[in-house]
Amino acid sequence: MKWTHVGWLLAGLLTASASLRAADVTLTVNGKVVARPCTVSTVNATVELGDLYTFSLIGAGSASAWHSVALDLSNCPVGTSRVKATFSGTADNTGYYKNQGTAGNIQLELQNEDGTTLNNGSSQSVQVDEASQSARFPLQIRALSVNGGATQGTIQAVINVTYTYA
DSSP, X not given: OOHHHHHHHHHHHHHHHHHTOOOOOOOOOOOOOOOOOOEESOSXXXXXXXXXXXXXXXXXXXXXXXXXXXXXXXXXXXXXXXXXXXXXXXXXXXXXXXXXXXXXXXXXXXXXXXXXXXXXXXXXXXXXXXXXXXXXXXXEEEXXXXXXOXXXXXXXXXXXXXXXXX
């Protein structure tokens, strides 16, 4: 074989190899490391306010007695240190939870044990007890007549709770 043929052969191979180069590839990997949830021990809670009298809810800002309720979580996995509860429900124009029963001029007020009001969209965080692997949200609720002039009827509200873990 003559050297001129070898030169042409090499030139052809180099040209072909340049066109056979692989394209660049970007591999993207996504994911999350999250805390495993606790077991929700208090799946549903009903608070009975009892019979309230209209004469005690006539004045603006008048309210019923507080009624306690606790939301409990158990079996929190090792490594879960905090639980955050976010409260949601139908709010009325006063910012409190709307009474969806038939009584007029009544709102529902939810507070934590420190007296902080937990209106629609509010959150509260508690520490998980490492020894018992549990968490507790002690709360209190009452009927309230922000503007006064409560009228007779039923009282009902639904407050949803969403938990997130850290």
